[in-house]
């Protein structure tokens with residue numbers, strides 16, 4: 001008997017179900033032993049409180065195209081891991097207890113950075129854990145790709161496409177907020193794919209003077225509109241020079257719900273151009289996975305299942321040099337993968353005339 005546990009942790013994305021389907025289908029096909037499957041509800045919460053469903057391979061049929069997660073998910077901050085819950089439950093011992101009570105042979109954890117930290121902790125405690133790189137943000141260290149990313153890029157790109165027609169009709173400036181608090185992979189890719197004129201990402205601090213100059217130049221050379229793809233976590237040069245503490249204080253004191261409103265206000269005041277904000281928000285995490293995500297998610301699921309069957313644990317499935325591989329959990333845990341401001345895509349986007357507001 002092969003007993004496995006599955007959990008999906010952190011913000012959801014479009015290809016979580018496709019990944020779990022890949023794991024279960026492969027185990028069902030390849031395992032010589034019969035399969036016992038436990039699906040933990042709402043991420044690590046299910047493991048902590050023993051909330052799980054006994055599932056069959058059939059439960060994972062027909063979910064390749066279904067967005068979200070059939071198990072439910074939650075964010076369980078790593079920093080609170082050693083703190084008992086209000087009800088006194090100690091999280092790590094509780095998770096180990098559930099794992100052991102069910103006699104699991106392997107726990108498959110589909111999650112991003114924070115979740116991988118917890119997976120590493122459990123692995124260090126002696127549990128057999130395999131992590132799979134989930135997040136629309138594509139910010140997981142150790143892998144070129146995460147599942148969810150390409151679907152989110154599609155949605156953000158479609159938003160930029162749609163805004164183009166109304167922006168050009170009215171001759172307006174549009175500031176579009178795109179997901180990414182700490183990293184700018186989605187705004188970068190969607191900005192290039194959607195033909196944005198300005199892309200602002202956390203990795204490249206901007207100056208409003210440069211942004212205004214770009215808009216003015218476009219207007220002077222006959223463009224009726226300007227579109228900015230702005231990461232949630234876009235940061236000005238001034239703010240980037242602040243200490244972490246000072247910056248946090250400044251963000252907390254902000255009266256607008258997002259930096260995009262402040263940027264839009266300043267653009268309108270300084271250029272005299274009507275400026276609007278558009279926020280696709282959580283639609284970027286919703287709906288069905290695109291074809292590329294379905295393929296990558298399936299690959300991740302298959303590789304994780306094969307690893308489990310080989311009795312190998314303690315790593316995250318990854319893509320490096322476009323090949324499927326594994327990286328030790330300890331190497332990945334807690335590290336973010338940032339956009340390199342000197343990367344080819346940034347260099348090419350700049351050559352194309354896209355401004356990142358830094359020069």
Ligand code: F6P
Pocket residue numbers: 011112135136137179180181232285
């Ligand atoms: O981690 C994915 C992500 O979608 C980020 O891009 C975004 O900043 C954040 O989650 C939103 O989190 P929540 O769904 O908890 O509001």
